[in-house]
Amino acid sequence: MTTSEVDRDSVFSGTFIGGVWAPVAPGRGQLVRDPADGSVIGEIGDTSVVECLAAVEAASGALPAWAATTPRERAGVLRRAFDLMQRERDVIARLIVRENGKLLADALGEVDYAAEFFQWFAEEAVRVGGDFRLAPNADKRIVVTSQPIGVAVLITPWNFPAAMATRKIGPALAAGCAVVLKPAGETPLTAAYLVDLLTRAGVPDGVVNLVTPAEPGPAVSAMLHHRLVRKLSFTGSTEVGRLLLHEAADQVISCSMELGGNAPFLVLADADIEDAVEGAMVAKMRNGGAACTAANRFYVHRSIAEEFTRLLTDRMEELVAGRGDDPHSGVGAMVSDAERDKIADLVDLAIDEGAVALSGGRRPDGAGAFYPPTVLTGVRHGDSITRREIFGPVVAIAVFDTEDEVIDWANDTDMGLIAYVYSADQARAMRIAARLESGMVAINRGVASEPAAPFGGMKQSGLGREGGHVGIEEFLETKYLAIPV
Ligand code: NAD
Numbered sequence: 001m002t003t004s005e006v007d008r009d010s011v012f013s014g015t016f017i018g019g020v021w022a023p024v025a026p027g028r029g030q031l032v033r034d035p036a037d038g039s040v041i042g043e044i045g046d047t048s049v050v051e052c053l054a055a056v057e058a059a060s061g062a063l064p065a066w067a068a069t070t071p072r073e074r075a076g077v078l079r080r081a082f083d084l085m086q087r088e089r090d091v092i093a094r095l096i097v098r099e100n101g102k103l104l105a106d107a108l109g110e111v112d113y114a115a116e117f118f119q120w121f122a123e124e125a126v127r128v129g130g131d132f133r134l135a136p137n138a139d140k141r142i143v144v145t146s147q148p149i150g151v152a153v154l155i156t157p158w159n160f161p162a163a164m165a166t167r168k169i170g171p172a173l174a175a176g177c178a179v180v181l182k183p184a185g186e187t188p189l190t191a192a193y194l195v196d197l198l199t200r201a202g203v204p205d206g207v208v209n210l211v212t213p214a215e216p217g218p219a220v221s222a223m224l225h226h227r228l229v230r231k232l233s234f235t236g237s238t239e240v241g242r243l244l245l246h247e248a249a250d251q252v253i254s255c256s257m258e259l260g261g262n263a264p265f266l267v268l269a270d271a272d273i274e275d276a277v278e279g280a281m282v283a284k285m286r287n288g289g290a291a292c293t294a295a296n297r298f299y300v301h302r303s304i305a306e307e308f309t310r311l312l313t314d315r316m317e318e319l320v321a322g323r324g325d326d327p328h329s330g331v332g333a334m335v336s337d338a339e340r341d342k343i344a345d346l347v348d349l350a351i352d353e354g355a356v357a358l359s360g361g362r363r364p365d366g367a368g369a370f371y372p373p374t375v376l377t378g379v380r381h382g383d384s385i386t387r388r389e390i391f392g393p394v395v396a397i398a399v400f401d402t403e404d405e406v407i408d409w410a411n412d413t414d415m416g417l418i419a420y421v422y423s424a425d426q427a428r429a430m431r432i433a434a435r436l437e438s439g440m441v442a443i444n445r446g447v448a449s450e451p452a453a454p455f456g457g458m459k460q461s462g463l464g465r466e467g468g469h470v471g472i473e474e475f476l477e478t479k480y481l482a483i484p485v
Contacts, residue, residue, distance in 0.1 A: 012192035014044030014212030015051055018058035019205025022051065030214055032189055035101040035369040036323045036333040042099075044188045046214040049222045052180070055209040059151045059178035060228040062206025067148045067176035071126040074174055078122035081201035085115035085166075092193060096161055097324035099187045101333030101369060104325050106287050113449065114162035117467070120451040121170035124472045128175075134485070141483045146476040148176035149254060150230030153223050155216075155244070157236045158335050159290045159391075161187035164258075165194055167455075167466045168233045169208065175475035177231065180209045182220065184236075186335050188212045224248050231475060234258070235292075238415070238460045256464035256474045258292070258456060260389050261417035264410035265295035266432070268403070269303045271422035275444065277311045280395070282446030283420050285319070285373070288331045289393040290339075292461075293418045293440075293449060297379075297386045298397040299406050305399045309377055312395060313358045316373040319393075321364070331393045333369045340369040343392035350376055350385040350396065360394070381409040389415075403432065411437045416458030418448060439465070 014030070015022040024045035032042040047055075066074075085092065093107035100107070131144035152172050156164040165181060172179050183191035195210045213219035223229055224247045232248050234241055235258040248255050265283055267276045283295035300308050319330025334340040344363040351357060360374030374394040379385060385396045386409075400406040410419055418440040423429040426443070433441040439457040442448040449455060454468035464474050 012044070012189070012196060014188050014192060014210065015047045016192070016195050016208075016210040017051060017055045018061070018209070019199065022047075030185065030212070032099055032186075034098050035335055035337075037368055042189050044192070044212050047211040047219065049213070049219050052211045052213060052219045052223050053226055055180045055211050056151055056153075056223055056226045056228055058206040058209050059180055062204060063148070063151060063178040066173075066178055066204060066207045069176070071128065071174075074176065075122040075125040077202045078118045078125065078170060078173060081198055081203075082115050082118040082122065084197050084201055085111060085118065088197065089115075092162060092190065094325065095193055096187075096190050097332070099189050100158060100161060100324075100335055102288055102290070102324050103329060103332045104327075106332070107324065109286075110160055110163050113451065114160070114166040116451040117163070117166040117170035120467070121174040121472060124171070124469065125174035128472065128476065138485060141485055143481040143483055145479050145481065146473075147479060149475050149477045150177060151228050152177045152179045152231035152233060152475060153220070153229055154179050154181045155220065155232070155234045155236065156181070156183050156191070158184035158186040159287060159292070161190035162194060164235045165191055167451075167471075168235075169194075169198070171466070171472040172231075172233070172475045173203065173207065175472050177475045178207045180211060180223065182211050182213070182216065185212070185214065185216070220244065221247050224253060225250060227251065229253060232256070233474065241462070254474075256466070257462045258466060259417075259460060259462045260415055261292040261294070261457065261461055262296045262387070262389055262413045262415035263293060263418045263420065263438075265298045265420040266406055266410060266422065267298070267300040267304065267308055268421070268423040268428070269301040270424045270428075271301075271304070272424055273304055273308050273311065276308060276422040277315060279420065279422060279442075279444065279446030280312055281315055283442070284395055285331065285393060286447060288334065290335065290391050292389075293447075294391065295420055296390055296396070297381070297409075298395060299381070299400050299409055300397055302399045302401055305397070309358070309375070309397055312397075313375045316375050316393075316395060317359050319373045321370040321372050321393075323368075331373055334371055334392060335369065337369045339391070340371050343371050343390060343394060346385055346388060346390060347374060347376070347394055350379065350383060353383045353385075355379045355383065355385065355396065381412070387413070407432060407435050411435075414460040417461035418442065418457070420446070
């Protein structure tokens with residue numbers, strides 16, 4: 001990215017209400033830093049609580065006209081947004097690298113994935129169905145229609161700054177809703193860029209608003225207590241999600257929650273070991289391990305554990321931690337020093353509990369939020385590292401003996417987002433998948449995320465689904481009309 005491109009992005013103040021960028025108020029700037037070296041790459045404003053409520057009102061004001069547009073018109077806007085994202089793919093990806101630290105290849109992959117939500121929901125906008133039936137006792141006809149749920153507050157995390165936003169904005173706009181987006185404080189510039197892109201695609205003033213309060217708690221609470229807000233769509237940690245469910249309860253706001261994961265990666269005795277290693281690298285190392293879908297616990301059958309571990313360690317050792325835009329880097333920076341330290345502390349704890357680091361495992365000296373690719377063996381199910389989300393480039397391997405045992409281990413968690421199963425016997429893998437308590441199961445694959453498929457978790461990993469045919473329904477209200485026969 002050229003300096004002028006960074007400058008151009010940073011003129012977006014972070015607060016966009018009713019089609020107007022508010023200037024950064026003196027003394028209320030928040031610096032955005034590149035986690036690879038700590039340098040400042042932009043500044044955004046600290047949106048006040050009053051401004052957040054004004055954003056809700058701007059959305060509410062714009063809602064009736066947007067809801068009244070034809071599905072074809074809304075589809076056209078989303079399609080133009082998809083085209084713009086494709087055209088500006090490289091600029092967006094480099095911005096993501098700068099504020100998030102991830103590899104450029106991962107950022108490019110994210111932009112493609114993110115853009116596809118606009119294309120997919122452009123297609124879904126014109127396919128919202130209904131129902132028309134005779135009541136069982138033939139006293140009336142039942143007509144079922146749907147309408148936009150209303151003003152939606154969208155809250156996103158830092159690990160996929162573009163995709164987590166488009167996965168919400170796409171279906172919300174397709175359904176005819178108006179939104180207030182609150183991105184993570186670490187990565188607001190990508191969100192600001194996307195909001196600008198949407199206006200260029202033809203989104204009318206007030207339909208998409210952006211707020212960047214420095215303290216999200218009070219600002220989000222105020223929005224969730226505004227009587228015009230009808231929807232909360234949140235992606236982030238289970239801890240914050242739980243707080244927001246309590247907040248949303250006061251006004252009985254509809255909630256879609258994409259929360260934390262703790263994905264088990266099962267390698268059965270009959271698995272193709274090289275395939276499993278390949279899949280493990282993707283499931284673990286995509287996004288530097290900072291994905292809710294990242295394989296968190298590797299459970300490998302005793303008969304193949306040694307070979308699997310050796311091959312995977314060889315692959316992990318090839319990866320060098322470095323700047324995301326350096327083509328020689330195999331893993332980029334973590335999003336912040338604090339996030340890197342969380343990973344390092346968890347690895348230290350795992351070693352204290354008996355794990356052995358075959359590679360990595362030590363917090364590097366020097367500038368930048370880097371953590372080396374790490375492989376831990378000797379992990380036992382139940383150790384802290386199998387209970388918490390690692391969110392970094394750390395493989396933790398435990399050995400199992402029986403199928404029932406490994407299914408019990410996989411399900412022995414409050415989370416239930418995704419699980420991975422490697423077996424040469426597809427029917428067996430499907431049988432195991434049916435017994436796993438997770439919203440998604442990847443069979444002999446290291447990645448499952450796909451805009452055309454429903455993404456989401458069971459148990460404390462979330463409520464509702466994003467993407468697929470059901471994604472738009474999260475932003476629609478069902479209405480039943482009883483009419484004469
Ligand atoms: P986080 O929960 O700390 O923050 C998420 C968002 O909530 C951010 O915008 C943050 O500013 C905001 N927030 C924080 N405290 C808040 C409060 N008190 N009130 C209102 N808003 C608040 O999560 P994170 O660290 O940004 O992201 C990592 C987490 O997100 C991981 O647990 C990961 O598994 C999860 N995640 C889940 C999915 C999914 O689809 N299930 C996808 C990506 C990330």
